[in-house]
Amino acid sequence: MSSYAATTISSQAAANRLLLRRKRAERRFQLYGILAISAALGFLVVFLASIVSRGYMGFVQTEVRLTVDFDQELIEAGSYRKMLRTSLSELFPNAGSSRAERRTLARLVSAGTVFVLRETVEADPAIIGTVEDVWVLASDPVDQFYKGRIDAALPEEERPISDASLARIAALEAAGRIDLRFNRSFFTRGDSRNPEEAGILAAIVGSALALLVTVVLSFPVGVMTAVYLEAFAPKNRITRLIEININNLAAVPSIVFGLLGLAVFLNVFGLPRSAPISGGLVLSLMTLPTIIISSRAAIRAVPPSFAEAAIGLGASRVQAIFHHVLPAAAPGTLTGAIIGMARALGETAPLLMMGMVAFVVEVPGGFTDPSTVLPAQVYLWADSPERGFAEKTAAATIVLLGFLLVMNGLAVYLRRKFEKQW
Amino acid sequence: MVNVSALSDPQPKLVARAVSVYYGGKQALFDIDLDIMSREVTAFIGPSGCGKSTFLRCFNRMNDLIDDCRSTGSMLLDGSDIAGPDVDVVQLRMRIGMVFQKPNPFPKSVYDNVAYGPRLHGMAPTRGDLDEIVETSLRRAGIWDEVKDRVDQPGTSLSGGQQQRLCIARAIAVRPDVLLMDEPCSALDPIATATIEELIDELKSEYTIIIVTHNMQQAARVSQKTAFLNLGRLIEFDETQKIFTNPSEPSTQDYITGRFG
Numbered sequence: 001m002s003s004y005a006a007t008t009i010s011s012q013a014a015a016n017r018l019l020l021r022r023k024r025a026e027r028r029f030q031l032y033g034i035l036a037i038s039a040a041l042g043f044l045v046v047f048l049a050s051i052v053s054r055g056y057m058g059f060v061q062t063e064v065r066l067t068v069d070f071d072q073e074l075i076e077a078g079s080y081r082k083m084l085r086t087s088l089s090e091l092f093p094n095a096g097s098s099r100a101e102r103r104t105l106a107r108l109v110s111a112g113t114v115f116v117l118r119e120t121v122e123a124d125p126a127i128i129g130t131v132e133d134v135w136v137l138a139s140d141p142v143d144q145f146y147k148g149r150i151d152a153a154l155p156e157e158e159r160p161i162s163d164a165s166l167a168r169i170a171a172l173e174a175a176g177r178i179d180l181r182f183n184r185s186f187f188t189r190g191d192s193r194n195p196e197e198a199g200i201l202a203a204i205v206g207s208a209l210a211l212l213v214t215v216v217l218s219f220p221v222g223v224m225t226a227v228y229l230e231a232f233a234p235k236n237r238i239t240r241l242i243e244i245n246i247n248n249l250a251a252v253p254s255i256v257f258g259l260l261g262l263a264v265f266l267n268v269f270g271l272p273r274s275a276p277i278s279g280g281l282v283l284s285l286m287t288l289p290t291i292i293i294s295s296r297a298a299i300r301a302v303p304p305s306f307a308e309a310a311i312g313l314g315a316s317r318v319q320a321i322f323h324h325v326l327p328a329a330a331p332g333t334l335t336g337a338i339i340g341m342a343r344a345l346g347e348t349a350p351l352l353m354m355g356m357v358a359f360v361v362e363v364p365g366g367f368t369d370p371s372t373v374l375p376a377q378v379y380l381w382a383d384s385p386e387r388g389f390a391e392k393t394a395a396a397t398i399v400l401l402g403f404l405l406v407m408n409g410l411a412v413y414l415r416r417k418f419e420k421q422w
Numbered sequence: 423m424v425n426v427s428a429l430s431d432p433q434p435k436l437v438a439r440a441v442s443v444y445y446g447g448k449q450a451l452f453d454i455d456l457d458i459m460s461r462e463v464t465a466f467i468g469p470s471g472c473g474k475s476t477f478l479r480c481f482n483r484m485n486d487l488i489d490d491c492r493s494t495g496s497m498l499l500d501g502s503d504i505a506g507p508d509v510d511v512v513q514l515r516m517r518i519g520m521v522f523q524k525p526n527p528f529p530k531s532v533y534d535n536v537a538y539g540p541r542l543h544g545m546a547p548t549r550g551d552l553d554e555i556v557e558t559s560l561r562r563a564g565i566w567d568e569v570k571d572r573v574d575q576p577g578t579s580l581s582g583g584q585q586q587r588l589c590i591a592r593a594i595a596v597r598p599d600v601l602l603m604d605e606p607c608s609a610l611d612p613i614a615t616a617t618i619e620e621l622i623d624e625l626k627s628e629y630t631i632i633i634v635t636h637n638m639q640q641a642a643r644v645s646q647k648t649a650f651l652n653l654g655r656l657i658e659f660d661e662t663q664k665i666f667t668n669p670s671e672p673s674t675q676d677y678i679t680g681r682f683g
Contacts, residue, residue: 305522308522309522309589309592310538312484312593313516313539313542314539314542315512328529
């Protein structure tokens with residue numbers, strides 16, 4: 001009897017130990033999970049912080065207020081350069097008149113200022129014959145110095161800005177003629193050789209046009225393919241082969257799609273190089289498998305009873321699918337399409353082969369105009385040596401991330417909105 | 423119990439002759455002969471997998487949806503073929519409506535659920551006609567008083583029993599002659615089941631009803647004729663009262679007394 005009691009007690013203790021160990025294991029597992037999530041969040045925060053800290057300055061630009069005499073004679077002669085020089089030398093009468101001295105003075109403002117003055121006159125001819133204050137972009141070294149990126153304590157030959165220019169910046173500042181202003185031209189211009197003038201609009205429009213081609217082609221084709229494979233295709237060897245290939249296509253490196261596009265769209269069909277139409281075609285090929293797979297999953301998740309009920313009432317299979325199955329599958333289908341689009345928006349490699357990683361100044365006006373895309377613009381700027389491009393790179397990355405965030409947000413919103421319970 | 427309608431209308435509504443159904447290489451139904459009389463409730467009973475649902479789905483050709491399913495034999499509705507390859511299944515399914523095991527209203531409003539069939543077949547040229555069809559169908563299905571104030575709400579927001587009656591309303595909105603019901607109460611609680619059974623009893627004055635059921639009390643309560651199927655064969659088909667009190671076949675006796683199945 002006593003031995004029986006002893007065994008019960010010892011087995012009780014063993015059971016307790018086991019229970020304790022199990023609880024500890026559970027807590028440990030949860031801790032690992034929390035650690036993993038914290039690490040991921042930490043990396044995200046570091047990444048975002050570094051991008052934002054480098055990029056936010058890209059959204060502001062140092063500008064100089066010049067007092068320009070829009071002299072009729074000079075304008076008629078087309079001597080905008082002389083007009084600018086006059087206005088600068090009025091600000092700094094003691095700058096000297098030698099060619100080298102004049103050039104140093106002109107380097108205070110962006111090399112594109114001459115064209116800006118001409119555009120101002122063309123936009124508003126009433127300005128001719130008046131004297132107006134005009135804010136013009138400062139040159140890249142001035143901009144970088146004003147933003148505190150250049151150390152004035154360095155010896156003159158080691159910094160990209162001369163002592164004379166530093167003195168002039170100080171004078172401008174004292175006169176309230178230099179300031180950091182919102183960088184409108186970043187959103188209204190295409191690429192430029194001068195970092196202060198470089199803008200992102202051409203890339204945004206290029207991306208938008210290419211994505212438009214992608215969505216118009218890949219969404220209907222993808223959804224219809226999914227419908228056919230799910231609802232109509234006979235289940236045989238051929239359809240299984242097609243299914244396997246679609247699944248494999250989703251994992252094909254995107255550069256391969258670029259090679260295919262180069263060989264087929266450019267060389268065989270002779271579509272224009274660097275154009276949104278060709279880039280969009282390649283991106284649709286790349287997006288199709290994603291859309292097909294997610295649409296098929298969404299269609300399969302719709303209870304078959306909807307289609308059965310409709311068919312029992314005398315609807316055809318096509319009617320049952322278009323009236324009941326597709327609307328019920330819409331959230332999943334749309335989410336898949338948007339995720340596919342977001343991936344296409346961030347894609348550079350296939351477009352490399354289509355010539356869309358290009359220096360594009362003009363904002364593209366159509367599907368056949370030369371254009372580039374946002375991630376390609378980021379890549380191009382990241383490759384440029386001028387300091388001004390570094391912050392432009394980060395700023396463009398922020399814009400790209402913003403678009404991706406909006407698209408993913410849209411996907412979540414649509415899923416919530418159209419989600420129905422059955 | 424003497425069947426009055428069978429006497430006054432000796433022509434059967436539905437006739438099945440030598441019906442066999444195969445799923446791929448597997449035969450599910452073996453040479454079934456059966457006559458269904460007009461405006462009667464006929465119950466199909468039998469153990470799971472005996473082929474009663476398969477047989478039911480032959481009448482409105484729902485088995486066509488299953489890829490490797492094929493059938494032989496002849497089936498007639500009012501004397502005209504319904505099993506042949508050139509039968510218009512849309513017409514057929516308008517005349518033979520179906521109610522499924524699990525209530526399956528569309529994720530749309532109550533109104534749109536009922537209006538779907540009439541819209542599909544262009545039965546209501548004006549909005550007023552459609553409103554009338556919807557109201558009549560809901561009334562006949564005995565659910566109008568419960569939903570008349572919320573026909574714009576989703577059909578899926580109703581209770582299970584209401585959903586099933588909505589599905590019956592949806593089926594009768596296309597004015598069929600025959601209603602097929604595939605275990606219509608198996609997903610419902612006893613009170614909702616009683617309501618549906620009462621409804622079936624009322625509907626039989628206008629429709630020929632075939633009901634598949636697992637519940638033998640239900641078959642006894644609602645049907646005039648009962649067919650007992652086992653392993654794909656029709657074992658016995660007779661007046662319900664006779665099947666449940668004095669069956670001719672020993673296996674029918676065994677099944678209804680709960681010895682197997």
